[in-house]
Amino acid sequence: MGIGLTEFLSIELATEHPSVIPISVFIAILCLCMVIGHLLEENRWVNESITAIIVGAASGTVILLISKGKSSHILVFDEELFFVYLLPPIIFNAGFQVKKKKFFHNFLTIMSFGVIGVFISTTIISFGTWWVFPKLGFEGLTARDYLAIGTIFSSTDTVCTLQILHQDETPLLYSLVFGEGVVNDATSVVLFNAVQKIHFDSINGLTALRVFGNFLYLFFTSTILGIGVGLVTSFVLKTLYFGRHSTTRELAIMVLMAYLSYMLAELFSLSGILTVFFCGVLMSHYASYNVTESSRITSRHVFAMLSFIAETFIFLYVGTDALDFTKWKTSSLSVAGTLEVSSVITALILLGRAAFVFPLSVFTNFMNRNTQRSESITFKHQVIIWWAGLMRGAVSIALAFKQFTYSGVTTDPLDAAMVTNTIVVVLFTTLVFGFFTKPLVNYLLPHDESHNTGKRSAPGSPKEDATLPLLSFDESTSTNLSRAKDSLSLLIEQPVYTIHRYWRKFDDTYMRPVFGGPRPVNQPEC
């Protein structure tokens, strides 16, 4: 098997199945990775991502030895593979599995972290690198490169932290970290694409505004497309009631429509990542009530599984790529230089994240000061949120490859240097920061607090369900004026809660009857 391995190291569609060997090897390693990840699950330090990276690096070493130093790759990196096949399931699953109640309840906080946060972080990292890199003798990057670097290193990887936090024990913290992780991924990709469209030859005061406008355009059109596809799917499933016949067909429709939403977004040059995310949210909010019980169980697990495989795949790839000596040799930086530059980037990541987590948390607490229902974000929680977003992962790698390589290959020393830097930063943050996540969380949220085996904070949600129907609007029209006044003052005092309440009302009255959902909470009264 060793003989001729290097000849087959590219994934390519051709008649004589040259892709069979790399795919077989890669799948075998993926399986190995999952078994090892399972065995190490109880371990204090390690997590899935770290396992995958280490297994990847080990496989890379073996392949390097077999191919006598020629290559450490099993598969050549392919942006399309990543953006067309691996990323959509991850993001769709995030949207599908998100606890919508918590997510929408903390919607504004999550959005401020996920959107404003990325802008702040991008600004700090872009300016920081632009200021420091030339001082380290690392010159030649363009303004577009610096802006791209800002977005590349603003996309976080919260998987590691989410594996440790428990949704039932610290619901607010969990939903903030999870929500931010998702919105952040989407924002950085959209911002990255917006940066690509800047014309740097005619730069002026309006450029920043134009980037922001472009961002907003992409953000809203993509969201609307995702919502549209999600609603169409729900409507089709509800109207035709596929469950009468087959779970298989329902599942197929859901999977295909989810994928179609992503493809349509790409077709119209929108952000597929946002579209597929909102498509996932809508499908889980409406469509999953229109299908049979077994379809519901199955779809949840299918999307989780696809996402899991895609994630492991990516980390495994990053692991093998770390040993790619071609890039190291091409790089304009020495090993010491790479370490210097990577340290600067890591420091800027720490700084850029601190610069928005703490102020925005304080601001959120201030906004929610009048709401008894919302817990405030304690300082300990702020530290965990800050830490949770320090790891850099798959999206960073993918964006870096998109910016600095042509289908994974680069001959430019500067570009090669940036790719190796990205890999070093991803490895360092995932391995080192990832290592300390469990101890940190256990230290800040001590064991006895985080081990009152679940269900303790659960009473919060049924209570919420029980109070909502009391806010019913189905009364005489005479009270409408005073109500409107009340609502307005409520909107100012408790903006998030009020918006959420109106949305629930609208959803129960107009949306659910058409697109499907559980029977409204005040139905049982009849």
Add this chain to the structure above:
Amino acid sequence: MGIGLTEFLSIELATEHPSVIPISVFIAILCLCMVIGHLLEENRWVNESITAIIVGAASGTVILLISKGKSSHILVFDEELFFVYLLPPIIFNAGFQVKKKKFFHNFLTIMSFGVIGVFISTTIISFGTWWVFPKLGFEGLTARDYLAIGTIFSSTDTVCTLQILHQDETPLLYSLVFGEGVVNDATSVVLFNAVQKIHFDSINGLTALRVFGNFLYLFFTSTILGIGVGLVTSFVLKTLYFGRHSTTRELAIMVLMAYLSYMLAELFSLSGILTVFFCGVLMSHYASYNVTESSRITSRHVFAMLSFIAETFIFLYVGTDALDFTKWKTSSLSVAGTLEVSSVITALILLGRAAFVFPLSVFTNFMNRNTQRSESITFKHQVIIWWAGLMRGAVSIALAFKQFTYSGVTTDPLDAAMVTNTIVVVLFTTLVFGFFTKPLVNYLLPHDESHNTGKRSAPGSPKEDATLPLLSFDESTSTNLSRAKDSLSLLIEQPVYTIHRYWRKFDDTYMRPVFGGPRPVNQPEC
């Protein structure tokens, strides 16, 4: 969207996502196809395959008009796409969903239909075409081509019939049609590959023997590899007990190992189709007992869904391909000539299938004459079995493309003629024969017989379970001699039943404790 459509009509991995448009269009049509298929499900004449072909042809027409007669394709046919991505899920699912008790109980009958039948059918079609084609003025095909044509048109497509038969009402018939369908697919692909290896320059009396030897080698090594991978997966799942942690991981392991078995078979130049089939059988026999309840439900639906999508995809493709005028223009035959040749092939298919279904059924009935437990195959059943295998489908198309094109493109008039002939035969048999399947089955198995809403014949299986423990061998050694004599005479009188009983014994005692399975039937006695 119409503008520039033809420029994007090839599926290719490239940086600027040229595959986005065809993939979007194709997925949208797939969804449409499923919705239409669902709406027509109650229809008397139509089935899934026919719907997909018609929708495909309609889309082909639209694309033909948009591209002003240049092309009717959305995706260029790719053997690798078919053999590496579409076929494995279909075959794996067949193995995974097969009712193992029925399958193994009728094992010898199924194997004789599926293996000996393909040999007989291939012989008749090969000799028939070799004898008739030159008389029609269709000359120039080589001996290898004729043999390939034999195997191409010996692979059946039983999907259509299986949609109509009911497992509970006619269990024997269902398991025979289903089992033959699966084994037949595998056999024709293996035989096709064996034919490819013949050296026609040094042909002699031993050639047929060598093909048969090659076939047996491929058959057994592939089966053993599939069994091996299935057992390893079961063992891993049982030993590590993934269920303790996550359904996601269990599912991922099952999906990846299934795919790995196929890839490994391709790697060692074996028959992936046989390997993945037996891997599916083993996984459903052992592994699915080692996973959580939700994994069990999910895995069943996931595999069914993947198979369903792949099947619809293939028929949709065949539909669009029917209008590919390039091939029609390249063909050495006129339209009338094509119809003549196709009619000959269709007649040979009818003959070739009759030549083994009826004799082998009689033989099976003769072998089972002493067994009270086995029903015999009535003449009506024989007619249905014969009819069920007349449709030609995806495998025929794929093999024809493999033999007569280079990645879906051909410039040779003879090859183009054979491809168009194959498409015409597939269309004709699927549409015309498919159309009459429901009426035929309803005529032969009248409504009142086939509508005693299920469960009627179910008592048969629990009885079987209850009698088996009575045949226990855990008695004193003194009775062993007389038992051995009894067993031997039993083996001669009721070969199938006896083999099956020994296998059950072995399975319960040695295999299930190691690889997992339901607790043995005699366990509750303790």
